[in-house]
Amino acid sequence: MNLPLSLQSMIPSLFADQNKTFWFPEQASTFAKQVDFLYDVILWISILFFIPIVAAMVYFMVKYRQRPGYKGSIEALHNTFLEVTWSVVPTFIVVWIFWEGMVGFLDMTRVPPDTEDVKVTASKWVWNFKYKNGAESDKLYLQVGRDAKMIMRSNDVLHSFFVPAFRAKRDVVPGRYNYMWFQPTVEGTFDLFCTEYCGDNHSGMITKAIVQNAETYENTLKELAKEPEDLVARGKWLYEKKACKGCHYAGAEGAQGPGPTYNGSWGKPVPLAAGGEVTFDENYVSESILNPIAKARKGYETASAMPSYKGQLKEDQIEAIIAFIQSLQASEPPKKK
Numbered sequence: 001m002n003l004p005l006s007l008q009s010m011i012p013s014l015f016a017d018q019n020k021t022f023w024f025p026e027q028a029s030t031f032a033k034q035v036d037f038l039y040d041v042i043l044w045i046s047i048l049f050f051i052p053i054v055a056a057m058v059y060f061m062v063k064y065r066q067r068p069g070y071k072g073s074i075e076a077l078h079n080t081f082l083e084v085t086w087s088v089v090p091t092f093i094v095v096w097i098f099w100e101g102m103v104g105f106l107d108m109t110r111v112p113p114d115t116e117d118v119k120v121t122a123s124k125w126v127w128n129f130k131y132k133n134g135a136e137s138d139k140l141y142l143q144v145g146r147d148a149k150m151i152m153r154s155n156d157v158l159h160s161f162f163v164p165a166f167r168a169k170r171d172v173v174p175g176r177y178n179y180m181w182f183q184p185t186v187e188g189t190f191d192l193f194c195t196e197y198c199g200d201n202h203s204g205m206i207t208k209a210i211v212q213n214a215e216t217y218e219n220t221l222k223e224l225a226k227e228p229e230d231l232v233a234r235g236k237w238l239y240e241k242k243a244c245k246g247c248h249y250a251g252a253e254g255a256q257g258p259g260p261t262y263n264g265s266w267g268k269p270v271p272l273a274a275g276g277e278v279t280f281d282e283n284y285v286s287e288s289i290l291n292p293i294a295k296a297r298k299g300y301e302t303a304s305a306m307p308s309y310k311g312q313l314k315e316d317q318i319e320a321i322i323a324f325i326q327s328l329q330a331s332e333p334p335k336k337k
Helices: 005-010 032-063 080-109 214-224 231-241 282-290 315-326
Strands: 116-123 126-130 140-143 148-154 159-163 168-172 178-182 188-194 206-212 269-271 277-279
Touching: 032 080, 080 178, 116 140, 116 159, 126 140, 140 214, 148 159, 148 168, 168 178, 206 214, 231 315, 282 315
Parallel strands: 116 148, 140 206
Antiparallel strands: 116 126, 148 178, 159 168, 159 188, 188 206, 269 277
16 A cells, blocks of 8 residues: 655654564565554554643643632633644544555455465464465465465364564454455565464464565475375374374474373373273374264363364375374473473
């Protein structure tokens, strides 16, 4: 959005470098400049009104305080010009702020044609991004200078997609698709958060938005589309892509979340919430992936329920995950903080 230069020049700026601000991270999308400008304007308006109003209030409190020998007037004082001024001027300011905010919001809402589409799936507690060539990743890869459209849905509860450097945020709602777009303007790596509380490990639902030049971006998508041939490496690849790392430790990776660790579990007895125990082997892992509540593990009764991956994973993919988990049998479970 192009803002009038005359209007921008009327407002003192807190920023020496337009690409970085005192209040916000680096400006890395076409939305960032307008959002920061409007925030700056509202901040200075608030300061310019706050200081004289508070100063006048303190002055009048002192001047008209109750004291011996002073008698205030019983008549109601009235100044038409002053009352009209303090009603009309703020009204114009509020209307202008509303207009600028509305124009900016509509700009963010109207998706332009010919975008680079990315399918975004939010799950507890990871992000999954699927690209035009079928590649998937747990990080968001983007091309600098290219309009990108996010086609977003949730597998479970309400999440919220937010990249502070892009000044772009939109809820990800279960049961429907939500859309947003932005154009990255700077190459680099930027934080991507979930900003809607979504359960036990909400604070760990963090990933990166990586903005690359056109050639690097296309090469990255080609590499992401390749599943590793080695069975264990493929299992680890699936562990990262299919949201397992949002709840379960595997080696030194994953989250210290609500799910049990994979480390050092293979071949050991697992106590069940319903009583008894079962061996942590191929049958148990496969059943836990396809029907997680069938043999719920003791000690995890109050944790958020694991979703079923029935229909989402092929048999050979489950075998790869089993091989990966089995490879961790020598690893020690992490110590909880």
